[in-house]
Amino acid sequence: MLLIDLIREELGLKGTKPGCLEGECGACTVLVNGDAVNSCLFLAVNIDGKDVTTIEGLSRDNQGALLDPVQEAMIHCGGIQCGFCTPGMIMTIKSFQRHCEENQIVPDREEIKKALEGNLCRCTGYTKIIDAVESLFRNP
Numbered sequence: 769m770l771l772i773d774l775i776r777e778e779l780g781l782k783g784t785k786p787g788c789l790e791g792e793c794g795a796c797t798v799l800v801n802g803d804a805v806n807s808c809l810f811l812a813v814n815i816d817g818k819d820v821t822t823i824e825g826l827s828r829d830n831q832g833a834l835l836d837p838v839q840e841a842m843i844h845c846g847g848i849q850c851g852f853c854t855p856g857m858i859m860t861i862k863s864f865q866r867h868c869e870e871n872q873i874v875p876d877r878e879e880i881k882k883a884l885e886g887n888l889c890r891c892t893g894y895t896k897i898i899d900a901v902e903s904l905f906r907n908p
Contacts, residue, residue: 771815772796772807775822783823783855787888794887797856798822804863806886823855826862837904838862845900849891857887861901874905 775784775798784807787795791806798807799821828834838861841847848854864883868875875883880901881894889897 769812770808771798771800771805771810771812771820774812774815775807775820781822781824785852785855787852787856792886792888793853793856794860795853795856797859797887799859799863802863802866804860804886821859823858826858836862838865838900841900841903842897845896845903847892847897847900849889853887853889853891857884857889857897860884860887861897861904864901865904868905875901877902 772784772786775781776786784798785795786808787793789796789808791809794806796807797804799805799819800810800815801818826836826839828836835843836858838858842854842858842861847857860883864875864880867873873879877898880898884894884897884901
């Protein structure tokens with residue numbers, strides 16, 4: 769069983785989106801031990817003993833009332849439109865943010881683009897998404 773199937777069908781969490789189901793679009797991105805992974809390529813059996821976070825678990829109160837700073841930045845900067853890619857994009861950004869903070873890196877726009885290159889968005893043109901990521905480091 770794939771991790772995306774476990775998340776969506778067994779656990780009933782529908783925020784993780786099945787996009788291409790080939791690991792190309794990033795819509796199914798979740799965090800496994802804090803690292804972004806494509807859940808459509810990750811075997812569910814491999815999560816034993818690992819911490820898995822979906823978009824539903826990202827809020828600071830785990831109930832959605834207190835949004836994570838990444839979610840707030842995406843809303844504030846207009847980094848969302850149709851919303852299909854948004855959960856996976858946010859999870860990728862969260863992993864990138866953690867990596868940058870752990871390594872005391874303030875990324876420039878090119879580094880942000882590179883970090884997001886595994887996530888496809890058909891609506892936004894990426895500018896506002898990149899603005900949202902930049903804002904995380906201007907206003908920590």
